Each structure stands twice: as structure tokens, then as C-alpha cells.
Amino acid sequence: MDAKTGSIEGGCPMGHGDGGVRALLGRTNKDWWPEMLATEILNPNGPTNPYGDDYDYAEAFNTLDYNALKADLTALMTDSQPWWPADYGHYGPFFIRMAWHAAGTYRTADGRGGANSGQQRFAPLDSWPDNGNLDKARRLLWPIKQKYGKQISWADLFILAGNVAIESMGGPVFGFGGGRADVYEPERDIFWGSEDKWVNEGVQTRISPEHGMEVLEGPLAAIQMGLIYVNPEGPGGNPHDDAGMARDMRETFKRMAMNDEEIVALTAGGHTFGKAHGNGDPSTLGHAPAGGDLVAQGFGWVSGEEHGGIGEHTVTSGIEGAWTNTPDKWSENYFRLLLDYDYELVKSPAGANQWQPIDQKEEDMAPAAWDPSIKVPTMMTTADMALKRDPGFRKISEKFRTDHEAFKDAFARAWFKLTHRDMGPKVRYLGPEVPSEDLIWQDPIPAGKMPSDALVAEVKKKIADSDLTVSQLIKTAWASASTYRKSDHRGGANGARVALEPQKNWEVNEPAMLAKVIDTLNGLRGEMSLADAIVLGGVVALEKAGAKNVPFTGGRGDATQEQTDVESFDWMEPEADAFRNYVGKKKLAVKTEEMMLDRASLLGLSVPEMVVLIGGLRVLGANHGERGHGHFTKRSGQLTNDFFVNLYDMTNVWSESEGSNGEEYIAKDRKSGGETWRATRADLIFGSNSELRAIGEVYAENGNEEKFMTDFVKAWTKVMDADRFDLTWAKYHK
Structure with a gap:
């Protein structure tokens, strides 16, 4: 496959001496297709939505004539078009492949990929060899998308078309849930690989028999x-x-x-x-669609033969x-x-x-x-x-x-899982065909009960009067909530799965410390859910540390071990977490600070939110294992801007710690030569990177102490509440 044109034969267009390997994001669309128009220059602040910021897709979907849409899709299956005729007079298999490949890019390790935002419309996916000719399937769907407009997203339409295709050929379907909102440009934070050649260009499998995975x-x-x-x-x-x-x-x-x-x-x-x-x-x-001529209008892989291929x-x-x-x-x-x-x-x-x-x-x-x-x-x-x-x-x-009935049931359930895995909790599913059964891969959580103000006040006082420290409470709340990832909406504080296998034994969570905090909270929470008590513990810690008016919204439920898919949660264990200054034993293929950006992205954080959170977590004592690196304060446990003030203090001079392989550093006083601080890469990056430093300097300025505290509390609360779909999506199910 020619990487530029998408043809089966030919070489790679790269001329990079370093092989073009990008540690975090790998190859970009511009690498593969150098002449591609760089529209991202107009979106410096992230993707935009042509419907405007007030557009609510879930609300629009609920106005859809669902049965009429399915009838139109059913009719399309046998409406063969001369410009791309249907095999056997039926487009069903074609649309099954389209839906499968829209969903099949999902990977559980980081929750990215999948059908959730309609990414198959954009490069590189629209031009992958494995997605050959699916551009025609999307064009066949266009009249239907045009008809129903903003009531049905491309992302939902891809999957629903696959379901209708199966049904129209007599196959089994378990159900369908809508609610996948489109995006309107490629998701550029997805790492698709660092190879400079496509499949069929002599590239070997990514798995080596000698080295395993x-x-x-x-x-x-x-x-x-x-x-x-x-x-x-x-x-x-x-x-x-x-x-x-x-x-x-x-x-x-x-x-x-x-x-x-x-x-x-x-x-x-x-x-x-x-x-x-x-x-x-x-x-x-x-050419593949991304490298095609203007006259091709996005069609790819057009044959030069007289019959048109x-x-x-x-x-x-x-x-x-x-x-x-x-x-x-x-x-x-x-x-x-x-x-x-x-x-x-x-x-x-x-x-x-x-x-x-x-x-x-x-x-x-x-x-x-x-x-x-x-x-x-x-x-x-x-x-x-x-x-x-x-x-x-x-x-x-x-x-x-x-046992064909067993096969039918297994296929229907596996297809439903394939096409819905990245949608998150079932409360985010919309439409009349959402199955009532709770499936373990949906990470079910029993409905929580909203605690009364009196109960909240009572439990807060008990936690404040306990022997739990600010550091322990902050670490536990962060360990619980920071598992959330916006990619597939898994994880988060709701469910209190931090107290269950496998999370309770993750090294990053300091199992012995975590068990003590959980046991203590269980003894103090009364009728409050453990999930709420963990988050409330973080509120208590911040107020002890000097923060004011820390918000708390209760109503979380507690999941059971039986409701937890241990194997799939295992993939979510962090190899590094810069927020806790943690790096595991496994040698990382990317730099610690790049892992930091990746985790912040999955949490849905902006750059300022990431900066203020790390600065606050350092002085609150959130480091893994009481690690002193980056704890740039003499007021431990107080929410201050000391991390930035002391990092930018020019009386210090930094050098790498001997034998640390570029992970740890020591600061010494320029005059006395005495050691003042210790740090990791995830600390010093806020001084060495100009963009991060520019934000950190704002928080270090005299008079911005209150701003620092306010911004930290806001970002902290965002992480604690990131998974509260039980509240935000309830209105769509009335």
C-alpha cells in the first residue's frame, strides 16, 4: 500500500532521517499525506461544532422518528446504485463491515478509538487499507443523513445501519443505543502507531514471537x-x-x-x-480518500481500468x-x-x-x-x-x-458489545431499543441515594475528627476519581471501585494506605455510600488545607465485585501518574511528561487545569509513597502556591541525580551549595517548558494566591464529578 496514494504497490513518502517516530502521537495525517489541507490552523483552541455550543445532540436524538429512520435504512439495503452496485443486490454485508470497522478501532488500554464520534469520516481512518471502499458506504448513507439532519449523528448512523443490515438479512440483534455525538475534525490525540509503512508493504506483525507483546x-x-x-x-x-x-x-x-x-x-x-x-x-x-484529487470529491481507490473497478x-x-x-x-x-x-x-x-x-x-x-x-x-x-x-x-x-441458538445469542451480544463498548455507562444510551439487561462490560453501578445535608455535615465532622491525614484523604479521592477517561467514559469515583479488585491492589494506589482509609471511611459514613464518602473525604482535606467553599454533590452508588470486570479494569492501571509523581517499575517507551499530558487529556483537562492540579497536589502531599520529590514547601498539607514559587526561585541550580536515568534531579543553593529540593521530570517540566512555565508563573505571582486556590478547587471538583452521567443524562430519560 502506497502510504501517500493508498495504492497497493509503492513505497513510503517519508524522507525523515529519524524515521519520523513521534513518542506520544506517532504519525500524523500530514506525515502520510503531505499535501493535505491543514484546517486545524483555524481551530487553535480545539475542535468546533457547526451547530454551535448550545446544540444538544441527545435532546435532538429524542425528537427523531426512529421507526421511520429504520424503515428508510431497510429500503436502502436493496436499492442498488449503478455507481457502486450492491453485491447480490443487497448492501447489508457492506454496512455491517462499515459499522464493524467504525467500532473496531476501540482499544481498552486507553479507551480511544471506536464509533463514539464518527471518526471513520476523517483521516487517517478514512484512508486505512483495512477501510478500503467504505467511503462508498458513507456516500450511500448520505441521503438519509441529509434527510434527518441533526437528529441523527453520523456516529449513530454508522452503527444503526449495521444493525438494520443484520436484521434485514434475518440475523440476530441484541439492541441499539443512540447518543454518540459527532465531532467535526480528526481526534489528534490518538496514537495509531509509529511505523512508516502500511500493511502489505512488508511490515511484520507488531507481535514478536521472541519478545511477546x-x-x-x-x-x-x-x-x-x-x-x-x-x-x-x-x-x-x-x-x-x-x-x-x-x-x-x-x-x-x-x-x-x-x-x-x-x-x-x-x-x-x-x-x-x-x-x-x-x-x-x-x-x-x-489514491486513498485523504490523498485524492479534487475531482474525486473524497472517493478513494478508484481503478484506472476501463470498467472502473x-x-x-x-x-x-x-x-x-x-x-x-x-x-x-x-x-x-x-x-x-x-x-x-x-x-x-x-x-x-x-x-x-x-x-x-x-x-x-x-x-x-x-x-x-x-x-x-x-x-x-x-x-x-x-x-x-x-x-x-x-x-x-x-x-x-x-x-x-x-447449537445454533447459542451461536445466535453469542453473536448478537458480542456485536452489541463491539458497537457500544465505548459509549460508557448505560444511562448514556438513548432510544427505544436499549436492552434492559445490565451487562458487566457496561460497568453497572447501583443507583445511589442523595444524602441529606444533615448526613453530609455529620460525616464531614466525623472524617475531620478522625486520624486520617490531608495527604491520605487527597490520595484516596484522587485514586478513585482520576481513573475516569473521556475516551470511553469509564472509571471515575462513582461506584467506589477503588475499594475493589483490581484497583485496590494497584501499586500506584498504595494498597496498605488505601485499605486503612477505606476501612476508616466505612466506619464513619453511616448510610452514605462509600463513593460519596471518598469524595467527601477530599472535600474535608481541602478545607483543612485552607480551601473555602469546596463543592460536593452526593448521590453516587457503590458497585460490587460481581459488577466489576476485573480483566478489563486491569488495562487501566497507570504505568505512570505525574499527578502523584509516580513512575512504575516498567521502563516507559515515552517520556514521563508525555504520559502526564496523555493522562490529563483522558481526564478532559485543559493546560491550566493540569498545571494548577499538579501544583496543588504536590504541596498537599499527594506524592506516591511519601516521595519528597516536587514537595517544594515548608507548609506541607496546606493548599499554597509554594510549588511554583520555589520552582522558579533562581537561588537554586538543578542537576540530574546520579544513576536516575534522567528521572530524578537535585537542587542546590547557588551560594552555599547545600541541597534544597529534589524533583522528577514531572516537576521540572513546569520550569523548562515555556508554555507550562507561562501558566505556572501566573500562579507564582504575588497576589494570585487566592486565584491559585480557587482554580485548584474548580479543577479538582471537575475531576471528582467527571463521571456523574447519572445526573447530567437523567433528563433524557423522562
Whole structure:
């Protein structure tokens, strides 16, 4: 795949001597497509919404004629257009792929990706090799989007179209929840990888047999650059690596919070429908959408052949053929064909590796997509063959073959999980088809009870009179609330999961200290939820530290261990947390300060909010393990601006601590040479980086002590309340 044009052949346009590796964000759209118009210059303060700041998508969605929209989508499925004709006269498989690939970029490690904001419309996703020709699916949807306008987002429309596609072909659907608001430019804080080549350019899998997962960078889930999941031809394109194929599938799906049964159900269910496209010459394909000419109007991969590369001649993945003999309807045929036949390796017309049944019966062959009177062999990819060859996958495949109802239920639930995983708590789901069942991956929390003013005052006094310190209360409240991430709306203080596995044993949370605080709060809170008591403890600590009028909004619930998906929460454990001056034992691939920015971004913080929070947390004693680094104050436990005042004191001179590998530093007095302070990278960055320093200097100025305290309390409260969808979304369910 040519990285500039999107063609299957060709090299990378990069000319960077350093390989262009960007530690935090990796490749940018400008790297891949240098001539792309840089519209972000007009949005220096972040993305804008053409509907205006007052537009409320959830409110608009609730005015939608949902049944009429579904009827229009159903009619679209069989309304084949000559500019992109439907295989078998039905667009259903095409829209299933579109919805799957919109949602399938989700990764549980940082909650980024997924369908939640309609990112498939923008580069780089609109031009990934794995998303080839989905630009046509979006254009097919345009008349419907145009008709319903602001009542339905592209993000919701992608997923609903996939559901309707399944239903229109007789397949099982578990439900649908709307509420995904669109954004109108690429989300630039997502790290998609640092490779300078796409899949099919000789790039090997990101998993190394020698080094396991260590080479799969940070939060990434896809096995190669430009893929949603795995290379269907095999690891690095090798169709004979059976063990590697199963390994790649397990690891990439695990990083999207899917287990073996869900892997089999999704693969088999998705491949029950439709066909792959490789019946042409891939060298004739033109630019991907992001690199196309003006006259292409956003269409990509246009063939230079006389036939235009559509219909019978379409080339997308390069693999050619249907998986089943009934590609336009739900059936039991996938497992029967996979398990009953022996397969041989063949090449598609486009040159891709695929597997074909040996001596296939005519009744088991598929109709040609362009002429149902013609019979053609079905096929399987190397990924499909893993469901037969891997013992664990094979056992599940055999089960689903004999129990089709179990297969239907597993597929419907796995599809719902795939397409809704990044939406957050169920209260954010809208529409008449939201399932009533609570699912563990939705992180359910029992409804909380709003505490009375009298109860709040009583518990506050008990906490204030206890032996819990300002440092302990601040650390515990921060540990609870700072798990929130805006990417998929998981985590946060609601539910008090900091008291449950796995969070209660995370090293960053100082388990022994945390257990003491939780035990004490449980003994003091009375009828108040533990989640509320933890946040209220932070309020008490701040007031002890000198803050005034610290807001508190109760009503949080307490989750149980049974309601907690331990494995998926494990992915959320911080490797570093600059807010607590913590760096774990694992050597980080990026700098500590870059991890700081990433965590602040997931918390939804602005630069000033991040700066004031870290400055305040340092003097309050929030450092992990009583670490003295960055504790630039003689008034420990008081909410002062001392961190900035002392950091910018020019009587100090800094040097790196011996043997610290650039992580720790010592300040000495310029005159006496005596040691004054110790710091980490996450401290000194607020003096060395000009932008952070500019903000920190505001808080260090004489007369801004009160501003510092006010701004800290505001930012602190924002983090404590970040996950209160039980309050903010309640109005949409009346």
C-alpha cells in the first residue's frame, strides 16, 4: 500500500532521517499525506461544532422518528446504485463491515478509538487499507443523513445501519443505543502507531514471537499499521503460521476486551454475510480518500481500468469470494463449510493468499455476486482457518455448529458489545431499543441515594475528627476519581471501585494506605455510600488545607465485585501518574511528561487545569509513597502556591541525580551549595517548558494566591464529578 496514494504497490513518502517516530502521537495525517489541507490552523483552541455550543445532540436524538429512520435504512439495503452496485443486490454485508470497522478501532488500554464520534469520516481512518471502499458506504448513507439532519449523528448512523443490515438479512440483534455525538475534525490525540509503512508493504506483525507483546506499543491493539484487527492472510502475510494467527487474534481482540467465545462468534457471524473483494489488478488503484484529487470529491481507490473497478471488478482487501453459499442471509452454513471441508491454499486474482474448499459440492458453492446463475467456490481467510486449526477456537466452533441458538445469542451480544463498548455507562444510551439487561462490560453501578445535608455535615465532622491525614484523604479521592477517561467514559469515583479488585491492589494506589482509609471511611459514613464518602473525604482535606467553599454533590452508588470486570479494569492501571509523581517499575517507551499530558487529556483537562492540579497536589502531599520529590514547601498539607514559587526561585541550580536515568534531579543553593529540593521530570517540566512555565508563573505571582486556590478547587471538583452521567443524562430519560 502506497502510504501517500493508498495504492497497493509503492513505497513510503517519508524522507525523515529519524524515521519520523513521534513518542506520544506517532504519525500524523500530514506525515502520510503531505499535501493535505491543514484546517486545524483555524481551530487553535480545539475542535468546533457547526451547530454551535448550545446544540444538544441527545435532546435532538429524542425528537427523531426512529421507526421511520429504520424503515428508510431497510429500503436502502436493496436499492442498488449503478455507481457502486450492491453485491447480490443487497448492501447489508457492506454496512455491517462499515459499522464493524467504525467500532473496531476501540482499544481498552486507553479507551480511544471506536464509533463514539464518527471518526471513520476523517483521516487517517478514512484512508486505512483495512477501510478500503467504505467511503462508498458513507456516500450511500448520505441521503438519509441529509434527510434527518441533526437528529441523527453520523456516529449513530454508522452503527444503526449495521444493525438494520443484520436484521434485514434475518440475523440476530441484541439492541441499539443512540447518543454518540459527532465531532467535526480528526481526534489528534490518538496514537495509531509509529511505523512508516502500511500493511502489505512488508511490515511484520507488531507481535514478536521472541519478545511477546513488548513490541506492541502502548495502547495499540491492531496487529499492523492500517488494520482494524489482524492481517487476514496471516501474521505478516504468512498463511502457514497457524500458531501466530491464533495468537494475533487472541491478543488484538483481548486488547479490545473480547474473549475467545466472542472472537469466534464475531468472526463467524460477520463472515456469514457477504464477500471479500479481490477480482482485479490492485496496481491500477488510485489514491486513498485523504490523498485524492479534487475531482474525486473524497472517493478513494478508484481503478484506472476501463470498467472502473466496481461491481465484479472491485478490489478492496485483495481476497476474493464469499465465505458461505448464502451470503445475503443469516444461516448455519459458515461452521458447516469451515469444518466439513478440507482446504487448499490458493491465490486470488489480486494475488492475495486465501483458502479454498477441496472438491466442493455445487450446492455449497456461492452465487456470483453479479450473476446468481453462476456458481463460484467459497473461500476462507487464514484468520477463518484459525477457528478450525486452533484447539481452543475449534472447541467453540464445534459448540456453535451444533447449537445454533447459542451461536445466535453469542453473536448478537458480542456485536452489541463491539458497537457500544465505548459509549460508557448505560444511562448514556438513548432510544427505544436499549436492552434492559445490565451487562458487566457496561460497568453497572447501583443507583445511589442523595444524602441529606444533615448526613453530609455529620460525616464531614466525623472524617475531620478522625486520624486520617490531608495527604491520605487527597490520595484516596484522587485514586478513585482520576481513573475516569473521556475516551470511553469509564472509571471515575462513582461506584467506589477503588475499594475493589483490581484497583485496590494497584501499586500506584498504595494498597496498605488505601485499605486503612477505606476501612476508616466505612466506619464513619453511616448510610452514605462509600463513593460519596471518598469524595467527601477530599472535600474535608481541602478545607483543612485552607480551601473555602469546596463543592460536593452526593448521590453516587457503590458497585460490587460481581459488577466489576476485573480483566478489563486491569488495562487501566497507570504505568505512570505525574499527578502523584509516580513512575512504575516498567521502563516507559515515552517520556514521563508525555504520559502526564496523555493522562490529563483522558481526564478532559485543559493546560491550566493540569498545571494548577499538579501544583496543588504536590504541596498537599499527594506524592506516591511519601516521595519528597516536587514537595517544594515548608507548609506541607496546606493548599499554597509554594510549588511554583520555589520552582522558579533562581537561588537554586538543578542537576540530574546520579544513576536516575534522567528521572530524578537535585537542587542546590547557588551560594552555599547545600541541597534544597529534589524533583522528577514531572516537576521540572513546569520550569523548562515555556508554555507550562507561562501558566505556572501566573500562579507564582504575588497576589494570585487566592486565584491559585480557587482554580485548584474548580479543577479538582471537575475531576471528582467527571463521571456523574447519572445526573447530567437523567433528563433524557423522562
